[in-house]
Amino acid sequence: MNACNGESTKRWCAFDLAHKREQIAALEAETLQPDFWSDNRRAQSHMQHLTALREEVETWERLEKQLQDLQELAQLLGEEPDADLEAEVTRSLNAVEQEVEQLELALLFSGEHDERDAILSIHAGSGGVDAQDWAEMLLRMYLRWAERHRFRTQIYDYSEGEEAGIKSATIEISGRYAYGHLRSEIGTHRLIRLSPFDAAHRRHTSFARVEVIPDIEDTIEVTIRPEDLDIDTYRSTGAGGQHVNKTDSAVRIRHIPTGIVVTCQNERSQIQNREVAMRILRARLYELERRKREEEVARLKGEYVQADFGTQIRTVTLHPYTIVKDHRTGYETSDTQGYLAGDLDPFIRAYLQMQAHQTVSAQR
Template sequence: MVEELEQEYTALKDKVRDLREYLDAAKPRQQLAEIEKQVADPNLWSNPEKSQTIMRERKRLQDVLSTEEDLLRRETDIKTYFDLAREGENVESELRGEIGSLREMVERLETESLLSGENDARNAILTIHPGAGGTESQDWADMLLRMYLRWAERQGFQTILNDYQPGEEAGMKSATFTVNGEYAFGLLTSEIGVHRLVRISPFDQAKRRHTSFASVFVSPEIDESIQVDIKPEDLRVDTYRSSGKGGQHVNTTDSAVRITHTPTGIVVSCQNERSQHKNRERAMTMLRSKLYEFELEKKREASRKIEESKLDIDFGSQIRSYVLQPYRMVKDHRTKVEVGDVDRVLDGDLQPFIRAYLLTRRGEKQA
């Protein structure tokens, strides 16, 4: 069995070598040394925007070097285990665990290497809306919300639920949340579009098969280093009582805030915070992010404009189908990737779909 593990590790070593060449530790080490000189300058902190940008770059470079060191350490550990195995020690289970852990890390890093877009490294703001179909679609939208929250948890990302509008019987009418983590936006771009569910409805006494739809939209969260011109006269601000998921303050005061940007029709809501002021502040951050993405789409003159991504949530427009009856399968209609373990996907294991989408996107750019 050790021989089989050696063969498996030989193939993995080639990928590790490629990744270490891609990370090119000498270059970020030199860049980090230059940044440390800037950080040591007391004048840096008088410019909050510049210091924020530099500290973010510093962390990125530190993460690159930490990753390179982690790869090297794992290789050394595995080599040591193989040496012990050749000496007659029973370390097969340890070897299998170390190789499996290294493989997961390599797959994650390979996926990140596909992210080179202008905003791919940023946090993400994700919004889910149910399609037509009332309770059935609203329940499906709620299932998607749980799936993405579980995905973020698996990635070690932090999530903040900004707005949640519950359905009348079950599920939800809409939800918006922020995902804080390295490359959150780049990874979640694969999820933009309409998601289709086929199942025996738990809300149908006749136990008939139903098809439900929900749309997912993702935009990058931008910071103060990017200027977005928003005129006060273009905004309509409404306040209302919070509803749905939250703490003791829910439904007690008009703390929730909804902001409509009249020229574009973009609407954002936030009810996560206890105070109206903080909810307004958070809503403005979301609005700036959505307007920034809106303007980027116009500048790129892409075939898919932001409003066009809000297709009719109906047959023919879906990017992915989740079939629970009469068979069990999740299929991505863009990449043709299929996964039979539906429960695992709904519990947040989206890596096969994300990776395939990013590979397809890179192929389209190179074509």
């Protein structure tokens, strides 16, 4: 699989194993320099990048070897047919194909923070109890999606609705490219269905807003002055069970200059909750500044568009027919149950492909 011809080899050529190996060799050479660890933060970032590259190359090499083995088995089957072996080869080939498709998706990640963990927040919008129920449905959907990808999840804040559902929730989704995947979900999500909370069982339209920001950790400097913070504590509330500490350990932090409010009630101690809340606040302040810069650049170009969540990006219709449609890409599916169970990848892929196409078009 060295020549770049045929559909089966295009993926390896797109990944460019040879170039990745050269990058690894260069990074490994840097680690041998006497002053490599003089800047601990830079060194750690360097090592993380090196580890990620090694994992990528090892994965593609493993898949390449599997595919070569399967090709050899296929040739043997051509000479001596064996139904059981043929079925096994087919199953293995399908498994390799699915894994390659997931890896192909990573080739579309080009954003500065795409590799980072994601902090995802869901807020019930207009629609009353139905909207709060819809917000909880979205929370469940994203948790199931994360589980499919073996991403780690942590619920940091959870505000229950008065009758059903949730008013809001904030979760961290940890894993490589978590933010790269989930930035496609930013915006207003709409649900159309027969309301289970309406005695007349009429059709209702509900809205929920999804926010996604990268977990920037301590790699980007964001100045937060103590005098700009209003911090208070309160008793934790939530879904209950052992995951919520029923003491005055929950922390709410309001950043006075911007009005941004962050809460965390999931950790066992007030100190831990405060640390998590500060980390989320730092990420949100960075995201706010990034948006301001983007808006200013767009304004100077004469293309200023208000960054707002007022426009729905996707609609789930459960009545009078079933369909999920993304209004940005045009991608749609009638498998609403699969979608709500966490099958988001086709929508994510369509969004990333659309962005890649727009980037290429803009560069021409």
